[in-house]
Amino acid sequence: MSIEVYLTPPDAVAQALSDGIATFNRSAIPDLEPNEDEVRFHVVASNEMGQVVGGLRGTCYWNTLHIELLWLSEDARGSGIGAQLVERAETLAREQGCELALVETTSWQAKPFYEKSGYELMATLEGRPRGHASHYLRKSLVPPSR
Template identity: 60%
Template sequence: MNIEIERNPSKAEADLLRRGIKAFNEETVRDLEPSEEEKRFHVMARDGEGSLQGGIRATCYWNTLHIELLWISETARGSGIGRKLIQKAEAFARDNGCENALVETTSWQARPFYEKNGYNHMATLPNRPKGHSSHYLKKVLI
Protein backbone atom coordinates (compact mmCIF):
# COMPACT_ATOMS: atom_id res chain seq x y z
CA MET A 1 0.00 0.00 0.00
CA ASN A 2 1.39 3.38 -1.03
CA ILE A 3 0.08 6.34 1.02
CA GLU A 4 0.74 9.86 -0.26
CA ILE A 5 -0.39 13.44 0.20
CA GLU A 6 -2.10 14.82 -2.90
CA ARG A 7 -2.98 18.47 -3.03
CA ASN A 8 -4.73 18.25 -6.41
CA PRO A 9 -6.28 14.81 -6.84
CA SER A 10 -8.10 14.04 -10.06
CA LYS A 11 -11.78 14.88 -10.16
CA ALA A 12 -12.55 11.19 -10.60
CA GLU A 13 -10.64 10.22 -7.45
CA ALA A 14 -12.12 13.07 -5.41
CA ASP A 15 -15.59 11.98 -6.57
CA LEU A 16 -14.83 8.38 -5.63
CA LEU A 17 -13.94 9.47 -2.07
CA ARG A 18 -17.14 11.54 -1.83
CA ARG A 19 -19.32 8.74 -3.20
CA GLY A 20 -17.62 6.20 -0.91
CA ILE A 21 -18.37 8.05 2.34
CA LYS A 22 -21.86 8.93 1.09
CA ALA A 23 -22.62 5.23 0.39
CA PHE A 24 -21.22 4.21 3.79
CA ASN A 25 -23.33 6.83 5.58
CA GLU A 26 -26.49 5.84 3.72
CA GLU A 27 -25.93 2.13 4.44
CA THR A 28 -25.28 2.79 8.11
CA VAL A 29 -28.08 5.31 8.77
CA ARG A 30 -31.01 4.43 6.52
CA ASP A 31 -33.05 7.61 7.12
CA LEU A 32 -30.10 10.01 6.87
CA GLU A 33 -30.93 13.20 5.04
CA PRO A 34 -29.37 12.91 1.57
CA SER A 35 -26.41 15.20 0.93
CA GLU A 36 -28.22 16.53 -2.15
CA GLU A 37 -30.53 18.27 0.32
CA GLU A 38 -27.65 20.46 1.54
CA LYS A 39 -28.61 24.13 1.26
CA ARG A 40 -25.83 26.70 1.09
CA PHE A 41 -26.96 30.28 1.65
CA HIS A 42 -25.92 33.78 2.65
CA VAL A 43 -27.75 36.36 4.73
CA MET A 44 -26.69 39.88 3.74
CA ALA A 45 -27.12 43.25 5.47
CA ARG A 46 -26.92 46.35 3.26
CA ASP A 47 -27.24 50.01 4.14
CA GLY A 48 -29.62 52.44 2.44
CA GLU A 49 -27.20 52.90 -0.46
CA GLY A 50 -26.88 49.14 -1.00
CA SER A 51 -23.38 48.79 0.46
CA LEU A 52 -22.71 45.51 2.21
CA GLN A 53 -22.42 46.05 5.97
CA GLY A 54 -22.38 42.45 7.13
CA GLY A 55 -23.42 38.94 6.44
CA ILE A 56 -23.45 35.26 7.22
CA ARG A 57 -22.38 32.33 5.08
CA ALA A 58 -24.05 29.11 6.18
CA THR A 59 -25.18 25.65 5.19
CA CYS A 60 -28.15 23.54 6.27
CA TYR A 61 -27.59 19.79 6.30
CA TRP A 62 -28.26 16.80 8.54
CA ASN A 63 -30.96 18.82 10.34
CA THR A 64 -28.32 21.37 11.42
CA LEU A 65 -27.54 24.97 10.56
CA HIS A 66 -23.76 25.31 10.18
CA ILE A 67 -22.72 28.96 10.49
CA GLU A 68 -19.48 29.13 8.53
CA LEU A 69 -18.72 32.80 8.89
CA LEU A 70 -20.25 36.02 10.16
CA TRP A 71 -18.83 39.45 9.46
CA ILE A 72 -20.05 42.94 10.41
CA SER A 73 -18.37 46.12 9.16
CA GLU A 74 -16.70 48.24 11.83
CA THR A 75 -19.22 51.05 11.33
CA ALA A 76 -22.19 48.67 11.76
CA ARG A 77 -20.93 46.81 14.85
CA GLY A 78 -23.05 47.32 17.94
CA SER A 79 -26.11 48.32 15.91
CA GLY A 80 -28.00 45.02 16.26
CA ILE A 81 -27.30 43.87 12.70
CA GLY A 82 -25.51 40.74 13.94
CA ARG A 83 -28.54 39.66 15.99
CA LYS A 84 -30.84 40.27 13.01
CA LEU A 85 -28.55 38.28 10.69
CA ILE A 86 -28.52 35.35 13.15
CA GLN A 87 -32.30 35.48 13.52
CA LYS A 88 -32.79 35.47 9.74
CA ALA A 89 -30.36 32.54 9.28
CA GLU A 90 -32.04 30.56 12.07
CA ALA A 91 -35.51 31.22 10.62
CA PHE A 92 -34.35 29.99 7.20
CA ALA A 93 -32.81 26.94 8.87
CA ARG A 94 -36.02 26.13 10.77
CA ASP A 95 -38.03 26.51 7.56
CA ASN A 96 -35.67 23.98 6.00
CA GLY A 97 -35.97 21.36 8.74
CA CYS A 98 -33.03 22.28 10.94
CA GLU A 99 -33.36 21.51 14.63
CA ASN A 100 -29.82 22.48 15.69
CA ALA A 101 -27.23 25.15 14.97
CA LEU A 102 -23.44 24.87 15.17
CA VAL A 103 -20.74 27.50 15.02
CA GLU A 104 -17.00 27.66 15.54
CA THR A 105 -15.44 30.93 16.63
CA THR A 106 -11.96 31.84 17.79
CA SER A 107 -10.87 33.46 21.04
CA TRP A 108 -10.56 36.94 19.48
CA GLN A 109 -13.86 36.74 17.62
CA ALA A 110 -17.48 36.39 18.73
CA ARG A 111 -18.01 33.82 21.49
CA PRO A 112 -19.81 36.32 23.78
CA PHE A 113 -21.99 37.43 20.84
CA TYR A 114 -23.12 33.87 20.12
CA GLU A 115 -23.72 33.16 23.81
CA LYS A 116 -25.83 36.32 24.06
CA ASN A 117 -27.87 34.93 21.15
CA GLY A 118 -28.61 31.64 22.90
CA TYR A 119 -25.66 29.49 21.83
CA ASN A 120 -24.10 27.20 24.42
CA HIS A 121 -20.41 26.40 24.60
CA MET A 122 -19.63 22.73 23.89
CA ALA A 123 -15.86 22.57 23.60
CA THR A 124 -12.65 24.52 23.27
CA LEU A 125 -9.64 23.48 21.24
CA PRO A 126 -6.66 25.28 22.79
CA ASN A 127 -3.75 26.57 20.74
CA ARG A 128 -5.80 26.71 17.52
CA PRO A 129 -4.58 28.80 15.89
CA LYS A 130 -1.27 28.92 17.71
CA GLY A 131 -1.54 31.12 20.77
CA HIS A 132 -5.35 31.27 20.64
CA SER A 133 -8.34 28.93 20.98
CA SER A 134 -11.25 27.76 18.87
CA HIS A 135 -14.63 27.56 20.59
CA TYR A 136 -17.52 25.36 19.43
CA LEU A 137 -21.06 26.38 20.29
CA LYS A 138 -24.52 24.95 19.62
CA LYS A 139 -28.12 26.02 19.85
CA VAL A 140 -31.35 24.02 19.71
CA LEU A 141 -33.64 25.68 17.16
CA ILE A 142 -36.90 23.84 17.90
Protein backbone atom coordinates in the same frame (compact mmCIF):
# COMPACT_ATOMS: atom_id res chain seq x y z
CA MET B 1 -0.61 0.16 -2.55
CA SER B 2 0.08 3.79 -3.32
CA ILE B 3 -0.58 6.75 -1.03
CA GLU B 4 -0.88 10.17 -2.73
CA VAL B 5 -1.33 13.69 -1.40
CA TYR B 6 -3.36 16.06 -3.61
CA LEU B 7 -3.73 19.76 -2.98
CA THR B 8 -6.26 19.74 -5.83
CA PRO B 9 -7.49 16.20 -6.40
CA PRO B 10 -8.73 15.08 -9.80
CA ASP B 11 -12.53 15.29 -10.02
CA ALA B 12 -12.80 11.49 -10.18
CA VAL B 13 -10.82 11.11 -6.94
CA ALA B 14 -12.89 13.73 -5.09
CA GLN B 15 -16.11 12.11 -6.35
CA ALA B 16 -14.95 8.62 -5.32
CA LEU B 17 -14.32 9.85 -1.76
CA SER B 18 -17.69 11.65 -1.58
CA ASP B 19 -19.54 8.64 -2.98
CA GLY B 20 -17.70 6.28 -0.65
CA ILE B 21 -18.60 8.11 2.55
CA ALA B 22 -22.18 8.70 1.37
CA THR B 23 -22.61 4.98 0.70
CA PHE B 24 -21.12 4.10 4.07
CA ASN B 25 -23.37 6.60 5.86
CA ARG B 26 -26.50 5.30 4.08
CA SER B 27 -25.59 1.73 5.07
CA ALA B 28 -25.35 2.82 8.72
CA ILE B 29 -28.41 5.09 8.71
CA PRO B 30 -30.67 4.34 5.71
CA ASP B 31 -32.94 7.39 6.22
CA LEU B 32 -30.06 9.85 6.64
CA GLU B 33 -30.51 13.04 4.65
CA PRO B 34 -28.51 12.69 1.41
CA ASN B 35 -25.61 15.04 0.72
CA GLU B 36 -27.49 16.42 -2.29
CA ASP B 37 -30.07 17.93 0.09
CA GLU B 38 -27.45 20.24 1.62
CA VAL B 39 -28.57 23.88 1.41
CA ARG B 40 -25.81 26.48 1.22
CA PHE B 41 -26.81 30.11 1.69
CA HIS B 42 -25.74 33.65 2.55
CA VAL B 43 -27.64 36.27 4.56
CA VAL B 44 -26.35 39.71 3.62
CA ALA B 45 -26.80 43.20 5.10
CA SER B 46 -26.31 46.20 2.84
CA ASN B 47 -26.42 49.90 3.62
CA GLU B 48 -28.53 52.54 1.85
CA MET B 49 -25.88 52.83 -0.87
CA GLY B 50 -25.98 49.09 -1.57
CA GLN B 51 -22.60 48.40 0.01
CA VAL B 52 -22.26 45.11 1.89
CA VAL B 53 -21.76 45.88 5.58
CA GLY B 54 -22.04 42.33 6.88
CA GLY B 55 -23.15 38.84 6.22
CA LEU B 56 -23.40 35.25 7.28
CA ARG B 57 -22.54 32.13 5.30
CA GLY B 58 -24.27 28.97 6.38
CA THR B 59 -25.16 25.43 5.44
CA CYS B 60 -28.13 23.29 6.40
CA TYR B 61 -27.68 19.54 6.44
CA TRP B 62 -28.35 16.60 8.73
CA ASN B 63 -31.03 18.63 10.52
CA THR B 64 -28.34 21.15 11.54
CA LEU B 65 -27.54 24.76 10.69
CA HIS B 66 -23.79 25.24 10.42
CA ILE B 67 -22.83 28.91 10.69
CA GLU B 68 -19.60 28.96 8.70
CA LEU B 69 -18.81 32.64 9.03
CA LEU B 70 -20.29 35.90 10.24
CA TRP B 71 -18.68 39.22 9.41
CA LEU B 72 -19.69 42.81 10.13
CA SER B 73 -17.95 45.98 9.04
CA GLU B 74 -16.57 48.10 11.86
CA ASP B 75 -19.44 50.58 11.47
CA ALA B 76 -22.09 47.84 11.67
CA ARG B 77 -20.80 46.23 14.86
CA GLY B 78 -22.91 46.81 17.95
CA SER B 79 -25.91 47.93 15.90
CA GLY B 80 -27.98 44.73 16.14
CA ILE B 81 -27.32 43.77 12.52
CA GLY B 82 -25.38 40.67 13.58
CA ALA B 83 -28.30 39.43 15.66
CA GLN B 84 -30.65 40.05 12.72
CA LEU B 85 -28.39 38.05 10.39
CA VAL B 86 -28.27 35.12 12.81
CA GLU B 87 -32.06 35.26 13.35
CA ARG B 88 -32.69 35.19 9.59
CA ALA B 89 -30.31 32.24 9.20
CA GLU B 90 -32.04 30.38 12.03
CA THR B 91 -35.46 31.06 10.48
CA LEU B 92 -34.31 29.65 7.14
CA ALA B 93 -32.77 26.68 8.95
CA ARG B 94 -36.05 25.90 10.73
CA GLU B 95 -37.85 26.10 7.37
CA GLN B 96 -35.31 23.54 6.09
CA GLY B 97 -36.11 21.23 9.03
CA CYS B 98 -33.06 22.03 11.14
CA GLU B 99 -33.36 21.39 14.86
CA LEU B 100 -29.85 22.41 15.91
CA ALA B 101 -27.35 25.17 15.13
CA LEU B 102 -23.57 24.89 15.42
CA VAL B 103 -20.88 27.53 15.21
CA GLU B 104 -17.13 27.73 15.75
CA THR B 105 -15.61 31.04 16.79
CA THR B 106 -12.15 31.97 18.02
CA SER B 107 -11.01 33.70 21.19
CA TRP B 108 -10.71 37.11 19.48
CA GLN B 109 -14.02 36.85 17.63
CA ALA B 110 -17.63 36.51 18.77
CA LYS B 111 -18.09 34.00 21.61
CA PRO B 112 -19.94 36.52 23.87
CA PHE B 113 -22.16 37.53 20.92
CA TYR B 114 -23.23 33.95 20.27
CA GLU B 115 -23.80 33.30 23.98
CA LYS B 116 -26.01 36.42 24.12
CA SER B 117 -27.89 34.94 21.12
CA GLY B 118 -28.67 31.76 23.07
CA TYR B 119 -25.75 29.57 22.01
CA GLU B 120 -24.14 27.33 24.62
CA LEU B 121 -20.46 26.48 24.76
CA MET B 122 -19.81 22.79 24.08
CA ALA B 123 -16.02 22.75 23.93
CA THR B 124 -12.94 24.88 23.73
CA LEU B 125 -9.83 23.81 21.87
CA GLU B 126 -6.82 25.65 23.27
CA GLY B 127 -3.88 26.38 20.98
CA ARG B 128 -5.98 26.70 17.82
CA PRO B 129 -4.59 28.84 16.37
CA ARG B 130 -1.35 28.93 18.33
CA GLY B 131 -1.70 31.31 21.28
CA HIS B 132 -5.50 31.42 21.03
CA ALA B 133 -8.51 29.11 21.28
CA SER B 134 -11.41 27.89 19.16
CA HIS B 135 -14.83 27.74 20.82
CA TYR B 136 -17.62 25.41 19.65
CA LEU B 137 -21.17 26.43 20.48
CA ARG B 138 -24.63 25.00 19.87
CA LYS B 139 -28.22 26.14 20.05
CA SER B 140 -31.47 24.23 19.86
CA LEU B 141 -33.74 25.52 17.10
CA VAL B 142 -36.72 23.58 18.47
CA PRO B 143 -39.07 25.74 20.53
CA PRO B 144 -39.43 24.47 24.10
CA SER B 145 -42.59 22.43 24.58
CA ARG B 146 -45.19 23.84 26.92
